[in-house]
Amino acid sequence: MAEHEKFHYRDLSELTAAVDALAAALPISEDVSALAQPVGVGRRTLPNRLAVHPMEGCDGTPDGAPGELTFRRYERFAAGGAGLIWVEATAVVGEGRANPRQLWLHAGSAAGFAELVARTRRAAEAAGFRPGLFLQLTHSGRYSKPQGRPAPIIAHHSAVLDPGTFVRPDQPVIADDALDAHVRVLLRWAERSRDGGTTPARTTSTSGGRRSARRAGMGRCRTWRRSWGTWAR
Ligand SMILES: Cc1cc2nc3c(=O)[nH]c(=O)nc-3n(C[C@H](O)[C@H](O)[C@H](O)COP(=O)(O)O)c2cc1C
Numbered sequence: 001m002a003e004h005e006k007f008h009y010r011d012l013s014e015l016t017a018a019v020d021a022l023a024a025a026l027p028i029s030e031d032v033s034a035l036a037q038p039v040g041v042g043r044r045t046l047p048n049r050l051a052v053h054p055m056e057g058c059d060g061t062p063d064g065a066p067g068e069l070t071f072r073r074y075e076r077f078a079a080g081g082a083g084l085i086w087v088e089a090t091a092v093v094g095e096g097r098a099n100p101r102q103l104w105l106h107a108g109s110a111a112g113f114a115e116l117v118a119r120t121r122r123a124a125e126a127a128g129f130r131p132g133l134f135l136q137l138t139h140s141g142r143y144s145k146p147q148g149r150p151a152p153i154i155a156h157h158s159a160v161l162d163p164g165t166f167v168r169p170d171q172p173v174i175a176d177d178a179l180d181a182h183v184r185v186l187l188r189w190a191e192r193s194r195d196g197g198t199t200p201a202r203t204t205s206t207s208g209g210r211r212s213a214r215r216a217g218m219g220r221c222r223t224w225r226r227s228w229g230t231w232a233r
Helices: 012-022 068-080 110-126 176-195 210-215 222-227
Strands: 039-041 044-046 084-091 132-138
Touching (some): 068 084, 068 110, 176 222
Antiparallel strands (some): 039 044
């Protein structure tokens, strides 16, 4: 058997057969009623435990607003009844976009995001649901490709990550002031998007926890140090 396998099982019997073949200690229950129970997140209660993960559709407009396919996707997610819809990675500065069609929240696109929230909520309510809407604000850092070509921005050099990306060995790291300014923009939009009907969960870093973020250069950012974890509500 391969070291890793895709989760290709089509029903429970295929899964239990694989678990038996591996002699894995993996308890399986046919009772999924627990998923229908409410769950607390910060100061909120989500109506059930099903979650739509953040998944970039790369179908925003060139200026970063949600496009027709984006609206369609979130309306469909909403009608599905998940208790949490975690809206995909959204840039707050143009140079931090992962691709030219990544969502990008800024003054010129904010109205489109408000419409996305409104249409998503309407679709959920029409189907009898009231999900929590969370918005994932990101900067793509070393993976930035705002014009479709690699244009990495780094807060530190990494012996592990640099070789797989377009980071040059002599590429300068982002200056302290620029890093701080970016985190301030991020927090401002987190606050404004909360007013617009989504809930910023808390400030973290995309890959790894606080310690790895600190090691990855964020420790030198005053605003990040002050704001870490302050948004859970
Ligand atoms: C097309 C696609 C887009 C994704 N976009 C994001 C994203 O915007 N933010 C994020 O944190 N994870 C993103 N992910 C990761 C998913 O949210 C999810 O955690 C992951 O796919 C689950 O793991 P699995 O694919 O191994 O089942 C994406 C995954 C896919 C397949």
